Amino acid sequence: MPMSSPSGPTTGRRVLLGISAGIAAYKSALLARLLKQAGCEVRVVMTQGAQAFITPLTLQALTGETVRTSLLDPEAEAGMGHIELARWADTILIAPATADLMARLAVGMADDLLTTLCLASDAEKVMAPAMNQAMWAHPATRRNAARLAEDGWRLLGPDSGDQACGDVGPGRMLEPEAILEALRVAEGAANTGKGPASGLTITITAGPTREPLDPVRYLSNHSSGKMGYALAEAAAALGARVKLISGPVALACPAGVECLEVETAREMHAAAQRLAPESDLFIGCAAVADYRAETAAEHKIKKVEGEDALTLRLVKNPDIIAAVAALPEASRPLVVGFAAETRDVERYARDKLARKGLDMIIANDVSREGLGFGSDHNAALMLWRGTAGEEQEHLAPQPKREMARAVMGRALACLAARTTR
CATH class of the missing domain: 3.40.50.10300 (CoaB-like)
Structure with a gap:
C-alpha cells in the first residue's frame, strides 16, 4: 500500500507508541515514521530495557516530540505529566510488546511509566507481541494474552517466520506496514460506517x-x-x-x-x-x-516393557x-x-x-x-x-x-x- 500520503482514517489521531525491550524495537522507528506519514500525532514512551535496543534520540528525531522514559521524571511530573499523557492519547499502541510486559499488564501492574499510562488511560489499546517462539507458546503467555484480550486489548499478531535467535515459528512482531493497516482497517470500519x-x-x-x-x-x-x-x-x-x-x-x-x-x-x-x-x-x-482424555497424566506416559498396547479412556x-x-x-x-x-x-x-x-x-x-x-x-x-x-x-x-x-x-x-x- 502507498505510504507517502498522509491521508486516511488515521489522520489527526493521537497515538502513544510504547516500546518495550525486544530486538524488534528496531522496527518501531519505521512504525513511528509511518504513523507520522499517515497524519497521526505520535508521542513515544520507552521502557528502560527498550533503550538498550534503540535510542530515545532516534524516536525524538522521527516524531519531533520528547520521548518519555521515566515515571519519576521531576520536570514532567510537576504537573502530573503521566496523567496528562494518558488523557492525551486516542490510541495506546505497544510495539513490540514483550512477554514480560504482557505479563505485567495482564495482572494490572503499574511499575513503570508505560504500564502506569495503560492503567490510567481510557484510550483504545493495541499491542503487537514479539518474542521467541517458545515464549509465545508457553502456557503462561497464552493465559496472559487471553486475559489482555478480555480486558479490551487488541493483539496484532504475532507473525511466524525466522527469528533473531535462529528459531523458526510464531513470535515475530508484525511488520510496521501491517500494523498501520490494522489500525486503518479498524478505525475505518468504526468511523465511516x-x-x-x-x-x-x-x-x-x-x-x-x-x-x-x-x-x-x-x-x-x-x-x-x-x-x-x-x-x-x-x-x-x-x-x-x-x-x-x-x-x-x-x-x-x-x-x-x-x-x-x-x-x-x-x-x-x-x-x-x-x-x-x-x-x-x-x-x-x-x-x-x-473427545479428550478422561484424566491427563501428571507425568509423561512411559512405555511398559512386554506390553504392546496402551488403553486410553x-x-x-x-x-x-x-x-x-x-x-x-x-x-x-x-x-x-x-x-x-x-x-x-x-x-x-x-x-x-x-x-x-x-x-x-x-x-x-x-x-x-x-x-x-x-x-x-x-x-x-x-x-x-x-x-x-x-x-x-x-x-x-x-x-x-x-x-x-x-x-x-x-x-x-x-x-x-x-x-x-
Missing part, C-alpha cells in the same frame, strides 16, 4: 484444539486455521467487529480483528459461550476435538456449535457451522444442520487432494434455511480467501432475511 457488515459483531472459531494426554503429548488434528482466519479477514473487510477464537496455529491475527487464543475444546467452549450472546453472527469453523468434549445454537432466542446469533467429512459429505452435512439446529452449514471433503486441511484452497457445499425451505449452493475449488467472501455474503444474506421476518 461503511460496509454491509457495519454495526455487526461476528464471532468466529478457527484452528484445531489440543487435548493433553500428558505433559508432552496431546490429541489434535490437521487443521491449519486458514479457513477461519480467511473468514475473519473477510468479515473485518466488510466493516464488522470481529472476534476470533483461535486454537493453536502458525498464523498472524488478521488486521482489524480481536484475537483470543485458546488451547483445549473446553477453553474454546467457555470463550464461545461468553462471546456468542453479544454477537449477531457466530461461525464455528474450528476443528474441535470430539476418552470422554466427550462439549459441543460448542450446538450449545450456541441452543441459546435462548433473545441472545442467539445466526449460527453457521462447518462439516469436514471424508465421505457422504452432503448426507452428513444435512444431518448436522438439522440435529444441531444450525441456520447454515458449509461442508467439505477433506480427503480430496489439495483441498481442506493445510491447503490454501477449498471446495464446499453450502446449505442454509431459506424462506422457501432448505437451499444449497456448490462452491467450486478456489482460494480460501475467495471462499470466505462467498460464505460471508451468504451468511449476511441469511441474517438480513432473519431480521426482516
